[in-house]
Amino acid sequence: xxxxxxxxxxxxxxxxxxxxxxxxxxxxxxxxxxxxxxxxxxxxxxxxxxxxxxxxxxxxxxxxxxxxxxxxx
Amino acid sequence: xxxxxxxxxxxxxxxxxxxxxxxxxxxxxxxxxxxxxxxxxxxxxxxxxxxxxxxxxxxxxxxxxxxxxxxxxxxxxxxxxxxxxxxxxxxxxxxxxxxxxxxxxxxxxxxxxxxxxxxxxxxxxxxxxxxxxxxxxxxxxxxxxxxxxxxxxxxxxxxxxxxxxxxxxxxxxxxxxxxxxxxxxxxxxxxxxxxxxxxxxxxxxxxxxxxxxxxxxxxxxxxxxxxxxxxxxxxxxxxxxxxxxxxxxxxxxxxxxxxxxxxxxxxxxxxxxxxxxxxxxxxxxxxxxxxxxxxxxxxxxxxxxxxxxxxxxxxxxxxxxxxxxxxxxxxxxxxxxxxxxxxxxxxxxxxxxxxxxxxxxxxxxxxxxxxxxxxxxxxxxxxxxxxxxxxxxxxxxxxxxx
Numbered sequence: 464x465x466x467x468x469x470x471x472x473x474x475x476x477x478x479x480x481x482x483x484x485x486x487x488x489x490x491x492x493x494x495x496x497x498x499x500x501x502x503x504x505x506x507x508x509x510x511x512x513x514x515x516x517x518x519x520x521x522x523x524x525x526x527x528x529x530x531x532x533x534x535x536x
Numbered sequence: 537x538x539x540x541x542x543x544x545x546x547x548x549x550x551x552x553x554x555x556x557x558x559x560x561x562x563x564x565x566x567x568x569x570x571x572x573x574x575x576x577x578x579x580x581x582x583x584x585x586x587x588x589x590x591x592x593x594x595x596x597x598x599x600x601x602x603x604x605x606x607x608x609x610x611x612x613x614x615x616x617x618x619x620x621x622x623x624x625x626x627x628x629x630x631x632x633x634x635x636x637x638x639x640x641x642x643x644x645x646x647x648x649x650x651x652x653x654x655x656x657x658x659x660x661x662x663x664x665x666x667x668x669x670x671x672x673x674x675x676x677x678x679x680x681x682x683x684x685x686x687x688x689x690x691x692x693x694x695x696x697x698x699x700x701x702x703x704x705x706x707x708x709x710x711x712x713x714x715x716x717x718x719x720x721x722x723x724x725x726x727x728x729x730x731x732x733x734x735x736x737x738x739x740x741x742x743x744x745x746x747x748x749x750x751x752x753x754x755x756x757x758x759x760x761x762x763x764x765x766x767x768x769x770x771x772x773x774x775x776x777x778x779x780x781x782x783x784x785x786x787x788x789x790x791x792x793x794x795x796x797x798x799x800x801x802x803x804x805x806x807x808x809x810x811x812x813x814x815x816x817x818x819x820x821x822x823x824x825x826x827x828x829x830x831x832x833x834x835x836x837x838x839x840x841x842x843x844x845x846x847x848x849x850x851x852x853x854x855x856x857x858x859x860x861x862x863x864x865x866x867x868x869x870x871x872x873x874x875x876x877x878x879x880x881x882x883x884x885x886x887x888x889x890x891x892x893x894x895x896x897x898x899x900x901x902x903x904x905x906x907x908x909x910x911x912x913x914x915x916x917x918x919x920x921x922x923x924x925x926x927x928x929x930x931x932x933x934x935x936x937x938x
Contacts, residue, residue, distance in 0.1 A: 478639030479877050481867075497639035520867040522877035524597060 467504035468529050469514055475525040482521055486513035490526075499525060541831060542569035544585045546576050547817075547840075547916065556913050557783055557812060558857060563587055563845045571849075572829050575840060579611030584831070584839040589849035589869065591829055592841045596874035601820035601839070602627050603876060609821055609838045621753070621760020624768075624876060631875060634761055637751055638879055641690075641744050647882040650686070654890045657685050662898045663938050670929030671905030679778035679926070680770070682891050686883070687769025691762060692736060692743025701728060702770065709771045711918030729759045765880070772815060773884045775914075775922030777891055780808040782911060782926055784896075785904055787859050794861055795896050804861035805888045809870035811859045813844035814921045818872065843869045844921075898938075899930040 469489065478497035482490035488510050491500045506514050518526035544566045552558050563585070566573040571588020586592050595601050605625035606617040618625035623634035640646075665677050680702070688698055707713050707721035733745065733755050740746035744765075748758055784791040784804075794804050818841050822833045833839060847868050848856040871878035878884070896902065904911065905927035912924040 477635065477875050477877065478643065479871075479879075480642075480644040480882050483644045484882070492643040492645065493640070494643070494645065495640055496636070497641070497643045516866050522597075522873050523875055 470527050471499045471501045472525045473498045475523045477523045479522050482517040485517040489514040542573040544573045544575045559845045563842050567845050577610035581610050586841045587845040589846040589852040592846040593873050600823050600826050602823050607821040619760050621757040642879050644882050647886050658891045658894045671927045674926040674928045675778045680774045683773035683887050684770050692745045705770050711915050729762050733758045771920050773887050775814045775920050778926050779812050779922045790861050800861050801889050801893050807861045807863050810847045810868035813847045813870050816844045817842050898936050901931040901934045905929040
């Protein structure tokens with residue numbers, strides 16, 4: 464099984480919602496606690512661009528990209 | 537070895553008269569010398585001033601810098617800890633205890649569900665303006681009441697309580713009243729909120745404060761949370777709406793472009809947030825010795841972060857002092873960064889998009905009713921920058937009917 468390229472840390476997430484606004488096909492907010500939900504763990508190139516922007520603007524550093532060639536956990 | 541640092545004198549400083557939207561000259565000068573300068577806090581304590589975008593952002597994300605009120609090292613006496621619930625001035629884990637239960641109530645989706653209500657409230661105020669006819673003060677007729685009504689409805693402050701409550705908040709956010717008046721306003725607000733919390737606990741209604749009473753938060757904590765939400769919800773967006781309109785009126789080519797093309801609205805709101813940065817400065821205190829851009833910030837020293845100057849950093853934004861609603865970029869610091877980034881930012885965006893759009897559509901000939909240089913600005917002592925009043929007028933025969 465291929466390890467997922469995008470991962471989210473719900474412990475770090477503060478629910479600012481920037482990811483859900485920036486890359487709504489990849490991220491959403493849980494309707495209950497407002498924290499991040501990952502909709503697409505391996506986004507296509509077109510979605511990946513937005514997802515990377517989302518990772519960049521995330522205020523709490525809760526979104527991580529696993530780069531090709533790095534070891535899976 | 538770094539050369540000795542640039543020094544910034546004690547703030548508050550004045551803004552350039554020619555462009556009141558720009559940060560004070562001292563801070564612009566400081567940034568030209570680098571992202572961090574020596575600074576003396578108004579209470580006389582030595583500190584640092586951060587004016588660079590990247591450095592400000594990294595400090596805000598750095599857990600070695602504290603938001604705690606009782607650690608602020610700016611005056612000769614020690615400050616008390618933040619009252620329970622006032623989570624803006626706390627670190628983890630206390631901060632999360634208060635923020636976590638709120639997050640689900642301010643999501644993008646929840647805020648979108650409020651769109652129709654915000655449109656309705658906006659339309660009512662524009663109707664009233666049209667009926668009165670110009671000139672009107674845009675602050676009292678439009679910019680203040682719209683976000684006030686919306687946050688009061690979200691939290692559950694009864695309609696009839698709003699005017700007196702608004703007055704008290706104005707007193708302690710305006711930066712112009714005496715210490716006695718400040719204390720009186722603060723005390724009255726505390727007493728009001730205590731009664732409100734007790735009322736919601738006894739008779740829960742359909743609002744955020746009532747929902748919060750179901751959790752394990754004490755009355756004192758709920759009072760503190762309510763104060764933070766109301767003060768933040770009133771004053772920040774209100775000032776963005778009025779100062780934002782003033783900025784657009786002083787940049788007629790930008791206003792014309794926005795009026796022509798509604799698809800520019802969202803970008804215009806982001807650009808106004810960046811350009812105006814009404815929440816000008818925040819403080820952080822080093823918990824240990826920290827190296828920043830070649831300087832050592834000693835443990836216990838408080839740094840000031842100038843969000844406004846950082847949002848004009850030429851290393852981050854091309855032609856940073858230009859208001860350009862077509863600008864594209866990823867992120868600004870107007871809502872801060874890190875764990876304290878604005879909880880209500882999606883609400884603020886919604887209110888600004890709806891209200892500014894509706895205002896310029898309704899009154900295509902909207903203009904200042906006084907010479908631009910006579911518009912009275914808030915003093916730099918106010919935490920949130922803005923205009924005190926904004927007299928505007930329009931041609932009645934050109935107003936678009938509701």
